[in-house]
Amino acid sequence: MRIITRISEMHALADSIRNEGRTIGFVPTMGFLHEGHLSLMRQARQECEVAAVSIFVNPTQFGPAEDFDRYPHDEDGDRRKCESAGIDVLFIPKATEMYPSKPTVFVTVERISDILEGAIRPGHFRGVVTVVSKLFNIVKPHKAFLGQKDYQQCAVIKRMVTGLNMDVEVVVLPTVRERDGLAMSSRNSYLNPEERRAAAVIPRALSSAEQLVKAGVNEPEKVKNKVLAVLREERGIVIDYVELVDQESLEPLASMQENAVILVAVRFGQTRLIDNYVL
Ligand code: AMP
Numbered sequence: 629m630r631i632i633t634r635i636s637e638m639h640a641l642a643d644s645i646r647n648e649g650r651t652i653g654f655v656p657t658m659g660f661l662h663e664g665h666l667s668l669m670r671q672a673r674q675e676c677e678v679a680a681v682s683i684f685v686n687p688t689q690f691g692p693a694e695d696f697d698r699y700p701h702d703e704d705g706d707r708r709k710c711e712s713a714g715i716d717v718l719f720i721p722k723a724t725e726m727y728p729s730k731p732t733v734f735v736t737v738e739r740i741s742d743i744l745e746g747a748i749r750p751g752h753f754r755g756v757v758t759v760v761s762k763l764f765n766i767v768k769p770h771k772a773f774l775g776q777k778d779y780q781q782c783a784v785i786k787r788m789v790t791g792l793n794m795d796v797e798v799v800v801l802p803t804v805r806e807r808d809g810l811a812m813s814s815r816n817s818y819l820n821p822e823e824r825r826a827a828a829v830i831p832r833a834l835s836s837a838e839q840l841v842k843a844g845v846n847e848p849e850k851v852k853n854k855v856l857a858v859l860r861e862e863r864g865i866v867i868d869y870v871e872l873v874d875q876e877s878l879e880p881l882a883s884m885q886e887n888a889v890i891l892v893a894v895r896f897g898q899t900r901l902i903d904n905y906v907l
Contacts, residue, residue, distance in 0.1 A: 689755025
């Protein structure tokens with residue numbers, strides 16, 4: 629596995645791979661890798677001739693009161709995991725390499741960046757979209773592999789790719805879960821044992837919605853209220869939002885329709901967790 633910290637070196641390698649007619653599959657991450665990341669890496673490995681991963685905790689997507697300074701990291705462990713997943717290239721730049729000076733160039737996707745996660749984390753998606761477009765320009769992938777766990781992020785990045793005519797295919801893969809259904813996340817490491825136990829209410833609430841819909845309930849409000857009721861069974865939970873929205877536009881649904889997704893964001897103590905269920 630080749631480890632690259634410089635943009636110029638990554639550019640040169642990406643060019644030479646492309647000149648040889650080989651395809652590049654890319655998995656952008658913030659590190660502290662888990663099975664969710666590994667499933668994306670294995671798919672990149674399978675679908676493309678060269679599999680590349682980036683690890684970069686991007687300062688511009690964190691708000692001032694968020695967890696940038698304490699975001700978990702394990703560089704040695706991550707390197708071993710990438711190697712054992714058959715990754716060919718690990719791009720792991722320093723913040724000064726990605727942002728040599730205070731950034732003045734940003735990429736924004738309007739509307740769907742401003743609702744849900746974007747409403748609670750102003751500027752978050754501007755940071756995400758900017759860094760992902762930089763990473764796409766640096767790694768020059770043919771395909772990028774993203775996790776459905778971050779549903780809105782996938783929707784925003786797809787809009788960016790379409791809107792800017794980027795020659796990258798976005799592949800979205802299913803959420804990998806713990807045994808009790810909790811979506812894997814680097815941030816799960818923040819949870820204390822009691823919070824970790826309680827967090828299993830999130831997948832329980834989502835599957836209660838699934839059951840309701842399967843039983844024929846088709847008012848979004850009823851489905852949403854059921855999810856809220858199950859979540860509230862755990863004292864100590866703070867619910868940021870539960871919304872039933874259109875899978876593409878992420879606009880609220882007036883009536884139940886086929887292309888619906890439920891998006892959930894909650895907090896346990898200092899830890900914010902998101903999840904979703906595609907109906
Ligand atoms: P992160 O390191 O949290 O920025 O995530 C990097 C990529 O891994 C993103 O595309 C995430 O959506 C994806 N990812 C994170 N958690 C999971 C999971 N539990 N299952 C599948 N993909 C995931």
